[in-house]
Amino acid sequence: MMTSMQPLWWFALPVLLLPVWWHMRKRERTRTDLLATARFLPAALPQQQRVLRWDEVPLLLARLALLAVLIAWLAVLTMPWKGDTVFVASALERSAWAEQQIQSASMGAADRQPLPADVWNWLARNEHEWRPGARFLILAPAAAMPALPPRLAHATDLRLAPAPTAAATPAAPRERHVVVVAPADRMPRWQALFAAFGTAADGANRYVIADKPTPETELIVWDRPDSEPPPAWKAPLWWRTTTATGQTQTPQGTIWTAQSWPLQDIDAARALYERWQAATARPAPYPLEAQQFPAARKAPLPAPHVRSPEWLALALLALFAIERTLTHVRRHR
Structure with missing residues (x-):
């Protein structure tokens, strides 16, 4: 799909036939030679002869190349040509609500485009x-x-579809991968702890315990104070049992240390869970309300990425110089 009008310049390529016609056209020969005995003949108008000529091939090629490069240069220039536009999310393309909003905004004749993922930044770059x-x-x-x-150079009207009234299907629990390395007698306690964590937040998380880390692992529990974990093991967060309590940042990940983890203390386990969730919580986007944004700029932001390639301008200048030189040589020879 064309994103602007400038590619239509390629339809001007038939203009390249003009230099060919110019070089192949019939030329008039008006040169006459006077003879000494011509005064004894009746007066007559000079006859002109038309002939087809195919000459000056280098000059013809230079003019053809000059026109081709000029069209290519015009075809990549940025030319604002789009009018009113409606951006519709894929889920609302054929909905009656979308058609109603388009008609109420008096944009029934406007172009329609799919809604970009990051619409505000996309509009700032392409408006x-x-x-x-x-x-x-x-x-x-x-x-x-x-x-x-949003600070755009065009007035923008944001309209949000009403939320569906039907009850939404509950989302599946999110799998969270953890690795637990502990003595055999303490392993059931860790399993019971993560099982209790899985009941929190209405069961939104399901904790999968493994013995070796994977790229999906977000927590490693190293409950062996007498040994060190393998250097190749890495995870965003570690729980390690040591003689000291604190938090350190290492190449393997962030390490929380404690002398005795809360395997049985309910209050301590709840505090640990809340601290863990707060440290790894995903930021939730704040919803934007439907509203109208007036034009906040006099002109769109500069878009250097759509400038014509420099080599086209240099080629255009060079071909123009060559064409003028060949034309000058032809006139003075």
Whole structure:
């Protein structure tokens, strides 16, 4: 799909036939030679002869190359041409709500495009393709609050679809992989502890215990104070039993140390769980409410990545110099 109008310049390639026609056209020969005895003949207008000529091949090639490079240079220039546009999430493409919102915004004749994943940054990078005064209508089921308020050069109307009334299907528990290395007599206690952790948060997490780390492992429990873990083992978080209590950062990961882990103390286990979840919690995006954003810039942000390649400009200049030189030589020979 074309993202701007400039590729239409390639339809100008038939212009390359003009230099060919110019070099192949019929030329008039008006040169006459006077004879001494011509004064005894009746006066007559000079006759002109038309002939086909195919000459100046280097000059013809230079002009063809000059026009081709000029068209290529115009084809990669940025030209704002898009008008009002509606960005629709894939889940709302054929919904009656989306059609109603488009008609109420008086954008029934506007172009429609799929909603980009990061719509605000995408618009900031690409809005130079839209004409001044064009409007954006964004239809989405939800929108996350951006780090900074959107500052675009075009007015934007964000509309969010109403939440479905039917009860949503509960999500499957998230698997969280842990490695436990402990003596045989303490292993059941660790298993019971993680089983209790699995009942927290309404069962949103399911803890899978293994004996060796994998790329999915997020916690390693090393309950062997008399030995050291293998240097190749790595995980974002470690629980180690040592004589000291604290937290250190190592190449293997962040290490929490304690003399005796809370295997049976309920309150201590709850505090450990809450600390662990707070340290590894995924940030939840703050929802953005439906609203209208007026144009906050006079012009779109500069887009250096869409500039014409420098070699095209240099080639255009070089070919122009060659064409002028060959034309000058032809006129003065």
